[in-house]
Amino acid sequence: MPSITGDSLRGHLETLILSVLKRSGEAHGFEILKRLESAGSGALNLKEGSLYPALYRLERAGQVKAEWESNSTPRRGPRRRIYRLTPKGARRLEAARNEFQNFVTIVGGILGTTA
């Protein structure tokens, strides 16, 4: 099973988070984690210790907005923080997509995986 190491993920994790929020709508941290694991087909070995700090960075940067979930529907477990994309985050996502494309073009070009 191929796996993506932490080093490779660096600098891309925040973009991935923004992307799942854009595609599947608002979610709490743990669900974002599961969405990413699922979308990564097991290649993404993402840990809480990486995800939650990334969410805080995004929140501080105004790219996501977080709210504590109400306790209206009784459920198992502690209160959850629901994250959703802000307009600023959506713009950042668009820019990051272009940056990723550029990154792939440059690095892929040197590696000869595209040429």
Add this chain to the structure above:
Amino acid sequence: MPSITGDSLRGHLETLILSVLKRSGEAHGFEILKRLESAGSGALNLKEGSLYPALYRLERAGQVKAEWESNSTPRRGPRRRIYRLTPKGARRLEAARNEFQNFVTIVGGILGTTA
């Protein structure tokens, strides 16, 4: 001018070095630096402080072999260390290319840049 940040480069630099050695043959550090800058069309802002440590790691790992250049042809400047790919390095390069492809597929898939 789009630029690739250090974070994104992380975990890919050693592969890039192996690739330029494979494609353009042996070279000393400074030339590798210039080859990468040239191949990156200015998007790669690579620094000596990143390159030389990476070369030492590759050497320790047996993926490149380094030799001090002889002083036969008089030239300006200090002696240079010439690096060339080892068979082990060539195998690592092949594996790393596949890993990069996988990385692009997974991350690109989540970002929606390929789908």
Add this chain to the structure above:
DNA sequence: CTTATCTATTTAGACAGTCTAAATATTAAG
């Protein structure tokens, strides 16, 4: 001869974002 310049390597230290690992919290189920 002295100084400046070009080329190249080395290295100290800062920085940031992963990871490991565990602590904490809440509620349902048994």
Add this chain to the structure above:
DNA sequence: CTTAATATTTAGACTGTCTAAATAGATAAG
């Protein structure tokens, strides 16, 4: 009451970038 499931938080290690400068040799310029 205890156990299990869910979710968040956080301390600390690790590593590979970056900044920045020190070191160095050889030739060119004056």
